[in-house]
Amino acid sequence: MIARWYLIDRDNPNSVISVLTMARENARALRHLIPTEMWRHINMLHADVANLTARKVTLVRLNEICEQVRLGCQAHFGVVDSTWYRDEAWLFHKLGCEIERADETTRLMDISNYKLMASDNALLPTKSWWNWLLRQASAYQAFRRKHQINAEPADAAAFLLFDSDFPRSVRLSVLQAFSRLDELETDYQSAPGQKLLVARTALSSRLKNRPEPLAGETLHAYLDEVQKDLIAFADAIADRYFDGG
Numbered sequence: 001m002i003a004r005w006y007l008i009d010r011d012n013p014n015s016v017i018s019v020l021t022m023a024r025e026n027a028r029a030l031r032h033l034i035p036t037e038m039w040r041h042i043n044m045l046h047a048d049v050a051n052l053t054a055r056k057v058t059l060v061r062l063n064e065i066c067e068q069v070r071l072g073c074q075a076h077f078g079v080v081d082s083t084w085y086r087d088e089a090w091l092f093h094k095l096g097c098e099i100e101r102a103d104e105t106t107r108l109m110d111i112s113n114y115k116l117m118a119s120d121n122a123l124l125p126t127k128s129w130w131n132w133l134l135r136q137a138s139a140y141q142a143f144r145r146k147h148q149i150n151a152e153p154a155d156a157a158a159f160l161l162f163d164s165d166f167p168r169s170v171r172l173s174v175l176q177a178f179s180r181l182d183e184l185e186t187d188y189q190s191a192p193g194q195k196l197l198v199a200r201t202a203l204s205s206r207l208k209n210r211p212e213p214l215a216g217e218t219l220h221a222y223l224d225e226v227q228k229d230l231i232a233f234a235d236a237i238a239d240r241y242f243d244g245g
Contacts, residue, residue: 004057007065008049016069020046035083038076045072088188095180095237102173103230105160108137110223113215130156142166157214161226162207170226171207177233178204192240199236203229 009015024046027039049069057065077097084090112133130153134140143159143166163169178200184190192200206229211222 001054001057003059003062004054007057007069008052008054017046017049017052020049030089033089035079035085037079037083041076041079045069045076048072088184088190091180091184091188092241095177098173098177098180099230099234099237101168102170102177103227105137105168105170105173106223106226106230109133109157109160110220110227112136113219113223129153134160137168139166139168154214157219158210161214162210174203174207174230181237190241193236196233196236196240199229199233203233 005012005015007016010018010021012018020042024042027034027042031039052065080090080093084093112129131140134143134156137160139160142163143156146159146163147155159166160169162171164172164175166172181192181196181200185192203226206226211218213219214222
């Protein structure tokens, strides 16, 4: 069953249990830097998933299990924001979270768009389809605050990509990541370096150049380029701050 592979297969490095195990080990190494509440919550979430067995991961319970994991992750962010001292370590943590959030939003959109392209209505996304995507991204209520009536599917794609106020939009996530870099430079005299400046400029330019239409192959190609720019940006950060750059 595919769900078991994604949730509890320890041989899959991208499974939920594998990722939580790595997060727990990283947190263990940083016990002197992170709040006790954060360490405790990571352990609780890890234990919840570690206790799942193949017999427990069934189609009937799949939605319940995924909701439990999702809420556990959201609670983790709440614990971090309410307890962690706002120092250099916190800035790097937030920087990583924001890059990951932007990347995951593009991948969720790309998967949904690919399914649509594979259907008979390849370039005609329906409103119900994009409403489903907005709900998957926890964006439906926020989207409706700006688009009350007769919203077009392209509006949903634009919202997830370019909105400046929705926390999970690609643009806001990237802008917040840029802000963390500025804080590192201002507060900790940690200049970004040429490679990181180039990657930052490329990513910023990409998000300013909105393609049309926001559907089908055009959207897929654009999302692919955004993902490449995010990877280059993350690699430049690693080179500058963690690999002796």
